[in-house]
Amino acid sequence: MSKYIRAKITENAPVNKGHNLLVLSPDNIQQHPLPGQFYMIGTDFSYDPLLKRPFSIFREASGELQFLYRIKGKGTERMKEMKKGDTVNLLGPLGNGYPIPGKNLTPVLIAGGIGIASLFPLAEKLSGNVHLFYGARTKNELLMLNELKGLLRKELIISTDDGSEGRKGTVIDALNVFLTSNSHPPQADSTSNFLLYACGPSPMLEAVSKFAAEKGIKGYISMEENMACGVGACLGCTVKTKKGYKRVCKEGPVFSAEEIVWT
Amino acid sequence: MDLTVNIGKLKLKNPVMTASGTFGYGEEYSEFVDLNKLGAIVVKGLSLLPREGNPPPRVVETPAGMLNAIGLQNIGIENFIREKLPFLRQFDTSVIVNFFGDSIDEYAKAAERLSAVDGIHGLEMNISCPNKEANWSIFGTDPKVTFEVVSAVRKVTDITLIVKLSPNVTDIALMAKVAEDAGADAVSLINTITGMAIDIKTKRPRLGNITGGLSGPAIKPIAVRMVYETFKAVKIPVIGMGGIMNSSDAIEFMLAGATAVAVGTANFVNPSTTIDIINGIESFMVENSITDVKELTGGIKI
Numbered sequence: 084m085s086k087y088i089r090a091k092i093t094e095n096a097p098v099n100k101g102h103n104l105l106v107l108s109p110d111n112i113q114q115h116p117l118p119g120q121f122y123m124i125g126t127d128f129s130y131d132p133l134l135k136r137p138f139s140i141f142r143e144a145s146g147e148l149q150f151l152y153r154i155k156g157k158g159t160e161r162m163k164e165m166k167k168g169d170t171v172n173l174l175g176p177l178g179n180g181y182p183i184p185g186k187n188l189t190p191v192l193i194a195g196g197i198g199i200a201s202l203f204p205l206a207e208k209l210s211g212n213v214h215l216f217y218g219a220r221t222k223n224e225l226l227m228l229n230e231l232k233g234l235l236r237k238e239l240i241i242s243t244d245d246g247s248e249g250r251k252g253t254v255i256d257a258l259n260v261f262l263t264s265n266s267h268p269p270q271a272d273s274t275s276n277f278l279l280y281a282c283g284p285s286p287m288l289e290a291v292s293k294f295a296a297e298k299g300i301k302g303y304i305s306m307e308e309n310m311a312c313g314v315g316a317c318l319g320c321t322v323k324t325k326k327g328y329k330r331v332c333k334e335g336p337v338f339s340a341e342e343i344v345w346t
Numbered sequence: 347m348d349l350t351v352n353i354g355k356l357k358l359k360n361p362v363m364t365a366s367g368t369f370g371y372g373e374e375y376s377e378f379v380d381l382n383k384l385g386a387i388v389v390k391g392l393s394l395l396p397r398e399g400n401p402p403p404r405v406v407e408t409p410a411g412m413l414n415a416i417g418l419q420n421i422g423i424e425n426f427i428r429e430k431l432p433f434l435r436q437f438d439t440s441v442i443v444n445f446f447g448d449s450i451d452e453y454a455k456a457a458e459r460l461s462a463v464d465g466i467h468g469l470e471m472n473i474s475c476p477n478k479e480a481n482w483s484i485f486g487t488d489p490k491v492t493f494e495v496v497s498a499v500r501k502v503t504d505i506t507l508i509v510k511l512s513p514n515v516t517d518i519a520l521m522a523k524v525a526e527d528a529g530a531d532a533v534s535l536i537n538t539i540t541g542m543a544i545d546i547k548t549k550r551p552r553l554g555n556i557t558g559g560l561s562g563p564a565i566k567p568i569a570v571r572m573v574y575e576t577f578k579a580v581k582i583p584v585i586g587m588g589g590i591m592n593s594s595d596a597i598e599f600m601l602a603g604a605t606a607v608a609v610g611t612a613n614f615v616n617p618s619t620t621i622d623i624i625n626g627i628e629s630f631m632v633e634n635s636i637t638d639v640k641e642l643t644g645g646i647k648i
Contacts, residue, residue, distance in 0.1 A: 087378055087617055125615065130410035130563045130591070134614055157407075174617065311405045311412060312614040314378075316370030318390075318416045319405035328399055328419060346401070 086114065090173045093147060095165055100223050102197070103163055104141070105150040107171065112148070114176055116140040118204035119282075119305055119337045122148070122175030123313040126165060132158045135174060137310045137332070139201035139282070148173075151200035151226060177313050178336045181205050181280055181303060188278045192216065193254050193291055195283020199226055201305050201336075202282050211236040214261070218254035218283070222247035254283075255290045262298070279303065279340065292340040302340035306331050347631055348638040349624075351385070351605050353583050354506030354531030356440050356468050358385035358606060361639055362596065362624050365587050365610030366391055366444035366470060366510070367416065371430040372437075378617035383624060385606060386440040389426070391472050393446055394456050396422035400477065401554035406543055411562030411589070412611060413541050415477045415555035418446065423456060427463055435465040442468040442508065446475065448482065454498045461503040468505055471496065471530075474512030474537040476559040486512040486537075489524045500529030508585060511535040511576075513565075518572045519579035526580045534585035534608065535576060536569045562611040563589040570602045577603020577644055591619070593626020600642040 094106035105124075116122070123135035136158040142149040154163050165171070184190045190213040194202045199217060206213050211234045219225045221243055231239055241249030242257045250257050262277075279302035281291040288304045295302035308320040308331045315333035322331055323344040329335065349360040363386040369375055372387045381387060399419025406413050421429070423445070434441050443466050447453035453471065460466050473486035473495060484491045496509055509525040511518055513536035522533045538559025543552040551557075569588025577584050586604030589611070590596050596607045612619040631639060 085378060085618075127615075132407060133410055133562055133611070134407050134412060172616070309403045309405050309407075311414070311611075312368075312374075312617075314370075314374050314617065316374040316390075317368060317405065317414070317614060318399060318419050319414060321399065321402055321404060321419070323401070 086175055086177070088113070088173050090148070090171055092165055092167055092169045092171065094167060095163070098151065099226055101154050102224075102226055103152055103154065105152060105162065107148045107150070107173065108146065109148060109173060112143075112146065116143055116148070116176035117180035118208050119180035119201055120176040120178050121336060122150070122173055122177065123310070124150070124162070125172040125174075126158075126161050127172050132161055134311055135172065135313065136162075137177075137313060139305070140176065141200045141203055142207070151197070151203070153197040174313055177332055179334070181305070181337050183208070184278045187276065189214070189276050191258075191277050191279050193258065193279060193281040193283070193287075194218070195254060195287040196220070196224060197226075198281070198283035198305070202280060203227065203231070205280060206231070206234055214238045214240070216240050216242070216254040216257050216261070218242045218257070218287070220244045253290070254287065255294055258294060281305070281340075289345045292343060292345070295340045303337050304340050304343065305336045306338055306343070307336065347628065348640070349628065351583075351640060353508065353585065353606060354468065356386070356506045358440055360385040360624050361600065361604075361606040361627070362620050363442070363585065363606055363608045364388050364613065364620060365608040366472070368610040368613045371426065371434070373430070373433050375613065375617055379621055381437040381439055384439045384620055386442050386468070387434065388442045388444055388470055388608060389430070389434075390420055391418055391444040391446055391475070392420050392423050392426050392456070393418065394423055394452055394459075396420060396425065403552065403554055406552040406558075408541070408543055408560065409564060411560050411564030413543055413553055413558035413560050414538070415553045415558035417477050417555060418475055423459055431463065431465050440467040441465060442470050442506075444470040444472050444510070446472040450495045450498045453495050454502050457499040458502040461505050466505070468508060469499075469503060470508040470510050470534060471499055472510050472537075474510055474514070476512070476514060476538055476540040476557070477555060483512070483514070486521070487515050489520060492521060492524050493528045496525050496528035496530055506531045508532045508534050510537055512537050513539050513568060513572055513588075519575045522576040522580045522584070526582050530582060532583040532585055532605070533576060533580065534587065536565070536572050536588045539565050539568065561589065563591055565589050566595060570598060573599055573604050574602040574646070590623070591615070593623045593630060596623050596627060597630055597642060600639075601644070601646045603644045603646075605640070605643050
């Protein structure tokens with residue numbers, strides 16, 4: 084019954100500059116992850132890094148758990164060095180995950196950078212029937228493009244800050260164009276059918292929340308904070324909401340966009 | 347083999363407790379730990395009224411440790427009694443409630459209320475949180491005020507009273523003695539050590555609250571030293587904590603003078619650390635032909 088398990092690494096290879104795909108074969112998966120849920124992964128060989136790090140589930144396939152991660156700090160630098168056959172400690176699945184949209188709604192996914200890791204399984208679960216706005220700083224930081232092209236049955240709109248791939252500009256710019264273009268008339272009844280799902284850096288999530296509020300569209304965003312326990316005990320990962328501080332690990336990581344108080 | 351230890355009026359089934367603030371209200375860890383096996387559960391610090399806590403980021407990792415500045419976020423005593431305590435009552439373990447106030451009067455009121463409730467077996471008075479405003483720290487750093495606040499609480503409660511001491515003092519043994527003189531049944535130490543970390547790229551503090559409390563293996567040698575000094579100064583039991591990660595660490599604290607130990611940050615690293623430590627202490631006793639765990643307390647050879 085425990086969500087605390089050991090897992091062997093079956094793959095830990097670069098997928099792009101500064102990004103790896105970690106594939107884990109757990110002793111036994113007690114509970115299947117939902118899109119938007121996460122695991123705490125610990126390398127456990129020293130006291131530095133001491134704590135586990137939270138990672139969104141990217142995929143579950145044939146008894147294995149896949150995590151797409153950006154190498155960013157001490158924890159992921161250490162994780163990058165781990166080899167096939169090495170063992171990690173795994174706590175999860177944790178958190179709430181994305182709510183599944185009703186049939187009459189059109190899901191629009193907005194991913195910034197490594198945020199694609201969390202939204203990919205949602206697109207997969209919805210059989211690719213989603214519009215995906217995917218932004219990164221530059222072409223080299225776009226991940227899993229071939230997989231996404233194979234999966235999506237609606238539009239994949241890419242934007243980069245430097246214009247090296249897709250539209251130049253932010254995902255919000257691209258979203259604005261999309262909603263006002265001819266093929267998607269901006270009538271109230273059509274935009275109100277959209278349901279936004281976003282995961283990415285905090286400024287992007289804030290912009291998505293504002294955008295959703297202005298257009299009167301419902302949106303869900305996946306939040307990130309430094310985390311210690313992952314199970315709701317330490318109150319370390321809270322974010323400010325209209326109803327006080329809430330825990331990213333327990334009430335989140337997915338929150339209604341209108342719920343978050345941006346400071 | 348006797349694993350039991352006595353803290354005030356409490357007889358714990360073994361010397362391993364959870365450290366306040368690292369184990370929530372117990373239920374958060376109940377799917378990883380059989381709570382019946384713990385010596386005691388010490389719940390997150392409570393105040394008379396709910397508290398919102400500090401702005402994020404609230405935790406940040408540092409070498410072999412972590413800084414936290416949660417800011418004593420809690421649901422308040424009445425909500426705890428109504429919503430959380432019924433769950434804890436199901437278990438055959440001692441429930442110790444950590445609490446604090448903003449004045450001597452608030453401490454006494456909180457203690458009086460908590461003592462009147464079925465299912466609360468002991469109290470741990472927090473006079474040493476590093477994340478409260480500067481003038482609050484006098485409860486744990488000014489011996490005269492410490493004596494007054496502990497005496498005031500002692501007057502209103504008959505259940506086991508533990509005073510949690512701050513390491514951010516010059517002489518912790520003196521503070522322990524003061525707590526003992528004021529009627530404490532035990533002292534627990536150490537709370538976190540005030541610390542801070544700065545992001546050199548943004549030049550901003552890495553915690554929303556600027557400073558926070560350091561915990562984890564990084565502080566263990568300081569904690570062992572303070573337990574040792576305190577053990578020599580008082581007659582009441584000492585509960586040792588500060589960076590305990592495994593049974594060897596726990597036994598080290600007991601040899602320094604701890605009657606019981608509390609596990610904190612290690613719960614975040616491995617949610618079943620407490621159980622591993624209980625098993626490890628048992629194995630150590632078997633291997634070393636120790637029949638009573640109490641023999642370990644103060645067993646250091648100088």
